[in-house]
Amino acid sequence: AQSVTQLGSHVSVSEGALVLLRCNYSSSVPPYLFWYVQYPNQGLQLLLKYTSAATLVKGINGFEAEFKKSETSFHLTKPSAHMSDAAEYFCAVTYTGGFKTIFGAGTRLFVKA
Amino acid sequence: DTAVSQTPKYLVTQMGNDKSIKCEQNLGHDTMYWYKQDSKKFLKIMFSYNNKELIINETVPNRFSPKSPDKAHLNLHINSLELGDSAVYFCASSHMSPTGGPRYTEAFFGQGTRLTVV
Secondary structure, rough: OOOOEEEEEEEEEEEOOOOEEEEEEEOOOEEEEEEEOOOOOOOOOEEEOOOOOEEEEEEEHHHHEEEEEHOEEEEEEOOOOOHHHHHEEEEEEEEHOEEEEOOOOEEEEEEOO | OOOOOEEOOEEEEEEOOOOOEEEEEEEOOOOEEEEEEOOOOOOEEEEEEEEEEEEEEOOOOOOEEEEEEEEOOOEEEEOOOOHHHHHEEEEEEEOOOOOOOEOOOOOOOOOEEEEEOO
16 A cells, blocks of 8 residues: 655754655555645645656755655755744655545654754 | 635534535646645545546545535535544645646645634
């Protein structure tokens, strides 16, 4: 069965430090993978997506993620954290012909001044 | 213009009542969803509709009845509300691409409806 695991429900970094949010997936077919961000009291906004093209995907706000098939991972990174990056981040995988997207449990990112 | 809009944004109601949440998308997408987000932020798909047809029903109690009058709308009606139904409900939409490109677009989400059952 397809699933998504996000390691760490909370991640805290200092402003200017590297952000690394981990995501591993299981899928019996090539997946479509996504990272979404959710700010308080808002809906989810797409950060970036992997759709079997380039394995290194660049998204909005300076985020990027690398698809590693051998590790079944799709970790999200940003070289330098900003206070405005504090939010909930969700990794997701789409399958079942595109009609079902499974979300990870989310990682809350805290950014310290 | 809001791409995926839900109404109402907040809904407070008593146990046993029946309520509806409406969702509309103006993106021309052919697939719409309802998700439930619990107090721990966990997102779980409830229903998926493609071209007005129910595709996914994730063992949701039959007190929850989605209705899609057309491709741009997917409403959620909930009967006999229970305390455990309190959550944020998100509507989303996406599109199946023609062959030759990525098959599916990402899902676009509404702002959510915070349902509180008292």
